[in-house]
Amino acid sequence: xxxxxxxxxxALALGLAAFVGSASARAGAFEVQGLGPEGVAEVGxxxxxxxxxxxxxxxxxxxxxxxxxxxxxxxxxxxSALRAQGxxxxxxxxxxxxxxxxxxxxxxxxxxNRIRVGLAFHFMPGGALRLLAREVDKPFFPYYDNRTQRxxxxxxxxxxxxRFLGLGIGANVLAGVRGPARLEDGATGAPExxxxxxxxxxxxxxxxxxxxxxEHAHFALVVRQSFGIPLSIETTANVGGVPLSTGIESxxxxxxxxxxxxxxxxxxxxxSFEIDASYQRFSAWEGPFLSVRSTLPGxxxxxxxxEKPFRDTVSLRFGVTRPFDxxxxxSLVLHAGAGVEPSMLSTTRQGRTNLVDGDKLTMGAxxxxxxxxxxxxxxxxxxxxxxxxxxxxxxxxxxxxxxxCPESTVAGPSADNPASNVDxxxxxxxxxxxxxxxxxxGLGVDL
Amino acid sequence: MNGRHxxxxxxxxxxxxxxxxxxxxxxxxxxxxxxxxxxxxADVADADATSAPVQNAALAAEPGxxxxxxxxxxxxxxRIDDRRASVADVSGVDFAAQLGLRLPASFSAGFAxxxxxxxxxxxxxxxxxxxxPQFVRYESVLQRATFDLALALxxxxxxxxxxxxxxxxxGGAGTSFELGQDARGTYADAASDITLPYxxxxxxxxxxxxxxxxxxxxxxGALAVGLSVESDxxxxxxxxxxxxxxxxxxxGSSGWDPARLSFGGRLRxxxxxxxxxxxxxxxxxxxxxxxxxxxxxxxxxxSPGRKEVTFVLPRFRDVLAPRLGLEWVCHAGKPGGPxxxxxxxxxxxxxxxxxxxxxxxxxxTGFTSYADASSHTIGAGFGLGLGRHWGVDLRVDxxxxxxxxxxxxxxxxxxxxxxxxxxxxGRSFRGALSFEGAFR
Numbered sequence: 001x002x003x004x005x006x007x008x009x010x011a012l013a014l015g016l017a018a019f020v021g022s023a024s025a026r027a028g029a030f031e032v033q034g035l036g037p038e039g040v041a042e043v044g045x046x047x048x049x050x051x052x053x054x055x056x057x058x059x060x061x062x063x064x065x066x067x068x069x070x071x072x073x074x075x076x077x078x079x080s081a082l083r084a085q086g087x088x089x090x091x092x093x094x095x096x097x098x099x100x101x102x103x104x105x106x107x108x109x110x111x112x113n114r115i116r117v118g119l120a121f122h123f124m125p126g127g128a129l130r131l132l133a134r135e136v137d138k139p140f141f142p143y144y145d146n147r148t149q150r151x152x153x154x155x156x157x158x159x160x161x162x163r164f165l166g167l168g169i170g171a172n173v174l175a176g177v178r179g180p181a182r183l184e185d186g187a188t189g190a191p192e193x194x195x196x197x198x199x200x201x202x203x204x205x206x207x208x209x210x211x212x213x214x215e216h217a218h219f220a221l222v223v224r225q226s227f228g229i230p231l232s233i234e235t236t237a238n239v240g241g242v243p244l245s246t247g248i249e250s251x252x253x254x255x256x257x258x259x260x261x262x263x264x265x266x267x268x269x270x271x272s273f274e275i276d277a278s279y280q281r282f283s284a285w286e287g288p289f290l291s292v293r294s295t296l297p298g299x300x301x302x303x304x305x306x307e308k309p310f311r312d313t314v315s316l317r318f319g320v321t322r323p324f325d326x327x328x329x330x331s332l333v334l335h336a337g338a339g340v341e342p343s344m345l346s347t348t349r350q351g352r353t354n355l356v357d358g359d360k361l362t363m364g365a366x367x368x369x370x371x372x373x374x375x376x377x378x379x380x381x382x383x384x385x386x387x388x389x390x391x392x393x394x395x396x397x398x399x400x401x402x403x404x405c406p407e408s409t410v411a412g413p414s415a416d417n418p419a420s421n422v423d424x425x426x427x428x429x430x431x432x433x434x435x436x437x438x439x440x441x442g443l444g445v446d447l
Numbered sequence: 448m449n450g451r452h453x454x455x456x457x458x459x460x461x462x463x464x465x466x467x468x469x470x471x472x473x474x475x476x477x478x479x480x481x482x483x484x485x486x487x488x489a490d491v492a493d494a495d496a497t498s499a500p501v502q503n504a505a506l507a508a509e510p511g512x513x514x515x516x517x518x519x520x521x522x523x524x525x526r527i528d529d530r531r532a533s534v535a536d537v538s539g540v541d542f543a544a545q546l547g548l549r550l551p552a553s554f555s556a557g558f559a560x561x562x563x564x565x566x567x568x569x570x571x572x573x574x575x576x577x578x579x580p581q582f583v584r585y586e587s588v589l590q591r592a593t594f595d596l597a598l599a600l601x602x603x604x605x606x607x608x609x610x611x612x613x614x615x616x617x618g619g620a621g622t623s624f625e626l627g628q629d630a631r632g633t634y635a636d637a638a639s640d641i642t643l644p645y646x647x648x649x650x651x652x653x654x655x656x657x658x659x660x661x662x663x664x665x666x667x668g669a670l671a672v673g674l675s676v677e678s679d680x681x682x683x684x685x686x687x688x689x690x691x692x693x694x695x696x697x698x699g700s701s702g703w704d705p706a707r708l709s710f711g712g713r714l715r716x717x718x719x720x721x722x723x724x725x726x727x728x729x730x731x732x733x734x735x736x737x738x739x740x741x742x743x744x745x746x747x748x749x750s751p752g753r754k755e756v757t758f759v760l761p762r763f764r765d766v767l768a769p770r771l772g773l774e775w776v777c778h779a780g781k782p783g784g785p786x787x788x789x790x791x792x793x794x795x796x797x798x799x800x801x802x803x804x805x806x807x808x809x810x811x812t813g814f815t816s817y818a819d820a821s822s823h824t825i826g827a828g829f830g831l832g833l834g835r836h837w838g839v840d841l842r843v844d845x846x847x848x849x850x851x852x853x854x855x856x857x858x859x860x861x862x863x864x865x866x867x868x869x870x871x872x873g874r875s876f877r878g879a880l881s882f883e884g885a886f887r
Contacts, residue, residue, distance in 0.1 A: 106512070106886045108838035127644040128615050135623075135638045192576035193697065193739050200568050248637060292635035294626060299684070301626050301635040403630055411630035418630030 028147040028256055029122045030057045030154070034386065035098055036074045037442040038321075041366025041384030042337035045276045045319030048210065048220040048265035052444075053100025056120040056156035059222045059263075060168025061208035063118045064158025066102055068377065072444030074098040078148070082390065082434035084139035084356045085425060091436075093130055093149045097123045098440070114160045118170075122152035131229075131253060133290045136305070137424050139354040142288045143344055144436065146254050156206065164213060170206035172227050172256075202229065216267035224259040226284055228252030249291045257281045274319040282310040282344040289353075306353050306407070308346065315341035317362075323370075333368040335384060343391075349398060349408040354425060356432035358390035368442075375445050382442035392433035397426050472588045472704040474501045474563050474595075475667065479541055480517055481844035481881040485828025486772035487800030489723040491711025492654060492663035495783060497543035497883065500561040500595035503665040503709075504608030504652035507559035508601035510547040510887070513783075517541040517844075517881030525852065525873035527580045527818055532873075534582050537589045539565035541881070547599075555601045559610075563593040574699055577738035578865040580816040583761075583808070588702035591672075597650055604657055610650035614670045615643040621677030628684055646670065648706075659715045664708075669733060671703035699739030705807075706730040711770075723772035723800075731763035731807035737817070761817060763807040772800035772826075782832030782842045783883060791834030798846070800826035811857045816866040820855040820873075824848055828879075840885040848877040 050058035051066030156170035204225035317339035366384025400409035478484035494502035547557030571590035599608030648668030711725030808819035828846030
């Protein structure tokens with residue numbers, strides 16, 4: 001039974017982990033592109049086996065059951081062959097560098113080999129963030145758009161409760177923005193801005209548990225809370241005695257959904273199999289668009305955005321690994337994976353907006369060359385790739401024939417003849433298809 | 448004047464600002480960790496290894512693994528015309544970690560990071576009208592998260608280190624607004640392309656530890672949040688006299704933190720008593736205007752009287768800040784010093800510090816009304832080493848700081864100028880608490 005001192009130190013360690021987590025951290029690129037060559041090759045089916053730094057994302061509970069110190073770096077690139085209305089839609093930030101590290105906190109006594117920390121990191125060479133808010137009628141894939149365009153720093157802490165049970169927690173932190181701004185006539189006679197905007201902390205957690213009933217069987221449960229950046233800016237001005245106000249709002253920019261993963265893994269001889277089932281609550285997302293309101297005497301303007309355009313999804317992922325000894329200190333580990341995921345779009349007919357998505361089939365393969373006792377305990381060089389194929393989808397558009405026009409229709413500028421001069425790019429039907437390819441090269445060392 | 452266009456452009460700027468993450472200056476102003484704060488940052492030559500990224504990067508090579516977590520709160524009572532100005536209190540969590548390894552040939556190398564997270568926010572972007580009195584050195588710049596990294600190499604008494612302090616600019620293609628109407632009525636749409644490119648300031652440190660005495664030098668580059676946003680607005684409403692297009696540009700630097708060059712020394716006066724001294728140059732001469740510039744390109748049915756607002760450079764002065772400190776430790780050693788396994792003896796240290804920071808702000812003679820004054824800071828604190836528990840050397844430090852601004856009066860040459868006469872005064876009080884665990 002732990003002593004009070006043990007409890008206090010554990011609380012301190014958890015406090016430290018919670019703070020480490022409060023560094024700027026996000027998870028979007030890991031969800032869409034993957035993490036490390038093994039994760040890419042196994043299409044993310046790693047929740048029941050990841051024990052190194054990548055477990056900070058896949059399952060912090062698995063981190064707790066790992067050993068030693070590991071470091072890895074993995075450049076990653078994606079290519080989008082996604083198409084909408086016959087036009088290829090490239091990924092805006094296709095290149096990133098992944099980094100993962102894990103280690104055991106060197107406690108002695110009752111905490112010895114029980115506390116481990118991990119870090120998963122995704123770095124974009126061009127900047128920490130690129131936030132794109134598309135025009136309302138532009139066709140694009142919200143599943144991929146914006147989600148890879150962020151620096152990711154995901155720290156985690158794992159606690160080995162017993163020999164077969166590990167619990168872990170990670171943190172997903174960013175800043176939302178709220179605040180007023182005013183435009184005033186200054187003493188110079190010109191309008192001068194007064195801005196007082198605060199980037200407030202937004203926190204969501206990653207929770208994981210792993211149970212190993214035997215050495216060759218692993219079960220995992222992972223919950224990643226939903227995450228989105230809230231923006232809410234209100235501006236006011238008094239110009240020539242006329243009061244004016246304008247506001248911009250996006251409650252969930254760069255959204256990642258609540259995700260629950262149930263996973264199991266077992267070994268047959270030297271081959272490991274894993275199956276992961278993931279529930280993603282996309283229905284909670286209000287959408288990728290900016291909402292604008294503008295008020296001045298006689299005219300009120302507001303965005304007309306679709307309500308709840310997405311639905312929840314359940315995806316399945318399979319992963320398999322098999323090592324082959326090719327020398328006294330050298331082995332080659334082969335990885336493969338496959339997964340299926342339905343479209344996130346609801347079946348409601350869209351009006352002005354042209355969001356596209358499709359059912360996804362993902363297949364991956366890769367290999368890791370392991371060289372023991374050359375650098376540290378083991379040096380790992382890995383290569384992994386996967387391809388995600390989207391089903392071809394067609395969404396019919398409906399032109400408004402008479403006012404009042406339903407939200408599910410598109411209309412021209414004239415209220416007298418709303419069916420004329422309609423220039424929505426989704427007409428007459430919105431078509432999408434394509435594929436999304438990702439490759440990762442990794443170099444890692446076990447110390 | 449079409450205020451709605453201006454508002455829309457400001458919204459674009461704010462969306463950019465909203466995504467901002469800035470790194471800068473509360474640790475550089477007050478110190479990082481309770482020990483450094485108690486010594487009024489005079490510990491350039493002998494800072495804790497966890498404070499190395501802020502005080503002197505060369506001190507990050509100490510062998511061992513250390514993690515420090517602390518909290519500090521500063522009550523700001525700054526006054527203009529004896530009325531309290533709207534300067535927010537400065538508070539937040541400090542976190543630091545340092546890892547040092549022994550290498551062959553008597554070398555050791557280390558890595559350290561230090562972060563500061565203000566309460567409730569990661570960054571604050573503040574721009575006020577340039578003619579309004581404002582404490583430019585105490586507002587936005589003290590309300591930011593900070594993140595500094597340092598690498599160091601040591602052999603014998605000599606150490607050298609380098610690193611980086613990180614910040615993010617805000618830019619991108621900008622925001623476009625379309626205020627229009629179709630058969631269903633009016634609508635307001637917006638699209639944005641916002642980027643946060645990295646901005647990095649260098650850290651360089653040198654240190655020599657001669658036993659009874661040590662010397663150190665540290666340099667930190669200037670850093671700020673650069674804001675650059677372009678906005679395009681198109682209005683197409685039936686029978687609206689303001690239809691047309693507007694391009695708005697908003698540019699500025701919020702919360703500029705100057706380059707700093709410090710030289711310091713430590714001398715063990717008698718057994719257990721050490722004196723610290725440092726002098727810090729702060730390069731305020733290069734400071735940009737702390738107000739945003741605005742320009743308009745208007746093609747509308749009406750036109751504003753003024754289309755551009757630009758403020759001249761503030762012409763701040765470089766300053767030299769002297770810092771002094773005393774530390775008295777018990778005969779068993781410093782609270783953070785090495786221990787044997789099972790050593791749970793309490794160790795203590797008492798500290799005091801003093802610093803003087805001249806004001807870089809020149810007398811205000813024109814439209815701008817920047818508020819500042821030279822300040823005296825007194826610090827005090829103590830530390831306790833709690834012994835080794837489960838392989839961890841535990842330590843706690845507490846400090847308090849009081850700063851007084853010398854009263855200052857600004858008298859402009861013409862009473863017609865905005866804020867032609869005002870006085871500046873104030874004080875601040877700050878407390879800090881730190882916990883550190885060291886694995887050796």
